[in-house]
Amino acid sequence: MRQNWHMQSRPDADPIFQRNNVNILSEGTRTMVFAHGFGCDQNMWRFVAPAFTQHYKVVLFDHVGAGGSDLSQFSEERYGSLRGYASDLLEVCRATASGKVVLVGHSVSAMMAILAAREAPELFSELVLVSPSPSYINDAGYVGGFERPDIDQLLDFLDSNYLGWSSAMAPAIMGNPDRPELGQELENSFCRTDPKIAKHFARTTFLSDHREDLAGFDSPTLILQCADDAIAPADVGHYMQRQMPGSTLVLMKATGHCPNLSHPQETIAAMRHFLGLDDSDER
Numbered sequence: 001m002r003q004n005w006h007m008q009s010r011p012d013a014d015p016i017f018q019r020n021n022v023n024i025l026s027e028g029t030r031t032m033v034f035a036h037g038f039g040c041d042q043n044m045w046r047f048v049a050p051a052f053t054q055h056y057k058v059v060l061f062d063h064v065g066a067g068g069s070d071l072s073q074f075s076e077e078r079y080g081s082l083r084g085y086a087s088d089l090l091e092v093c094r095a096t097a098s099g100k101v102v103l104v105g106h107s108v109s110a111m112m113a114i115l116a117a118r119e120a121p122e123l124f125s126e127l128v129l130v131s132p133s134p135s136y137i138n139d140a141g142y143v144g145g146f147e148r149p150d151i152d153q154l155l156d157f158l159d160s161n162y163l164g165w166s167s168a169m170a171p172a173i174m175g176n177p178d179r180p181e182l183g184q185e186l187e188n189s190f191c192r193t194d195p196k197i198a199k200h201f202a203r204t205t206f207l208s209d210h211r212e213d214l215a216g217f218d219s220p221t222l223i224l225q226c227a228d229d230a231i232a233p234a235d236v237g238h239y240m241q242r243q244m245p246g247s248t249l250v251l252m253k254a255t256g257h258c259p260n261l262s263h264p265q266e267t268i269a270a271m272r273h274f275l276g277l278d279d280s281d282e283r
Contacts, residue, residue, distance in 0.1 A: 007037050009250055010040055015096060015111065016091050016092060016095045016169060018035070018070055019064060019070045019073045019088070020064065020069055020070075020088060020092055020119075021043060021061060021062040021064055021067055021068035021069050021070075021135075022058045022059065022061045022096065023042065023059070023062070024057060024058070024059055024060075024094070024096060024179045025049060025050065025053050025058040025059075026053035026054075026056070026057060026058050026174045026183045026233075027051075027057050027061065027098070028055060028057040028058075029049070029096060029099050029181050030055070030056050030057065030058045030059050030060065030098060030099045030100055030101075030102065030125070031056060031057045031058075031059060031093070031097045031098050031099060031100070031101045031102070032049075032052050032056035032057070032101070032103075032104065033060075033061075033089075033092065033093055033097075033101055033102070033103050033104065034048070034058070034059070034061075034095070034106075035061070035062050035063075035089060035103070035104065035105040035106065035112060035113060036062070036063065036066065036067075036106055036109060037106040037107030037108055037131075038107060038108050038198075038201055038205050039110055039166075039186070039190040039191075039198060039201075040066065040106070040147065040186070041067025041068070041123070041189065042060035042061060042062055042067055042282040043067065044106070044189070044258070044260055044261060045060055045104075046262060047260065047261065047262050047264035048264050048268055048271075049136065049139075050176060051268045051272075055277060056102065056161070057097075057098045059092065059093075059236070061092050062146070063085055063088065063109075063117055063201075064079065064088065064197075065079070065193065065194055065197035065198070065200075066193055067192075071193075071194055072170045073074035073241070074194075074197055075263045076139055076200055077131055077172060079200065079201065079204060080200075080209050081090075081204060081205060081208070082108065082111055082112050082115060082204060082205075082210065084113055085109075085112045086112045086113075086115035086116045086119070089109075089112050089113070089116045090105075090116045090119060090120055090123070091220070091269070092112075093116070093120075093123055093124075097123065097239060100123070100124060100125035101123055101124050101125065102124070102125055102127075102275065103116065103117065103124050103126075103128070104128045104130065104193065105125075105127070105128070105129055105130050105132070106130040106131060106260055107132070107133075107232075107257065107258075108208075109207065110129035110130065110132030110133075111132060111133070111134055111210045113127050113129065114127070114129075114134075114199055114213055114214065114217060115210070116215060117217075117219055118217070119121045119283040122132070123137070123218060123258050124218070124219060126220045126221070126222070126274070126275065127219060127220070127221040127222070127280075128221075128222045128224070128271055129221060129222065129223050129240075130137060130170075130224045130259060130267065130273065131224065131225070131226055131229060131231065131232050131234040131257050131258070131259065132223060132232065132236070132237075132240060133145070133172075133211045133236045134209065134211045134214055134236075134239075134240065135208065135209040135210065136151060136205075136206050136209050136214070137151055137206075137207075137209070139199070141189070142211070142239065143233060143235035143236070143239075144233075144236065144256070144275060145230075145231065145232065145233045145236065146206075146231075148234070150208050151207065154169075154206065155202060155203055155206065158198075158199055158202055159199055162190075162195040162199065162209040163191065164197065165190075166187050166191055167187055167189035169190075170183050170184070170186040170187035170190055171183030171186075171187070172185060172230050173230060173231055173256070173257045173258070174186045174256050174257065174258055174261070174262065175226075175228055175229070175230065175255045175256025175257060175258075175262070176255055176256050176262050179262065182256075182258070182261055183261055185261065186258065186261075186264045209241070214240060214243035214244050215243055216243075216244075216245065217243070217245075217246065217247075218244070218245045218246035219246050220248075221244055221247040221248070222246065222247070222248050222250065222270065222271065222274040223237055223240055223241060223244075223249045223250065224245055224250050224252055224267065224270055225237030225249060225250065225251050225252060225254065226252050226254045226256055226257065226259050226261065226263075227251070227252065227254065227255045228255040228256065229255075229256060229257050230231065230257065231257045232257065234251070237249050237251070238269055248261055248266075248274060250270050250274075252266055252270065254266050254269075258259070
């Protein structure tokens, strides 16, 4: 089910707001920006984002090609790497920020968050990375979860039959087979995404390798690693923690790749603990 956000502010004349369908849920002295993963949109945060409206100016948006974004702004050249999306993310943060930003990125948006924070470290106070992966392909000394032929086959399947790919992949990505409605929601989200853009975004995502961008990254960062994640195995979380001296790794009881949907309360609790929030905190 899609959520109708209660928006306190949205200047529709702002081209960044129009391009990325920016919605602001609340006002605060600090800002929390939520970035969604591949094939999703800002609606995927509906169980998590409201928990932080008391303390933060909460900002949601859609990557170009997703949700209510302006599809006419899509460029294969600009979005041929995650850096193009990271540039958009920085523009959204600068257009909405009140004070330092807590940046929350799910899946591929976690690496966009790293890239954005590398470029403008002064803008961010903390990062929260939900089910992140710097590279999905196994390499010497690195377990990404897939061999290169597996990724090629996955992308070929997507190119030839996007709806079939969505039907087959959504339940595997979501996990939690005892709750099939979650996989169905993710499949529906995939199917709402423009197929041409989705295919391009998939290649940008699954062929990316940003391991070098982790080295020495010391901004306060929470890594949320799910159990039985078919996209980002546990080894990835441990690898990232070793590379990032400012990181905290939390191994969640949540299973699958989308704890923001499947286990929102555990996700919220881990975030609140990391950010030092409690019921009496009015920061």
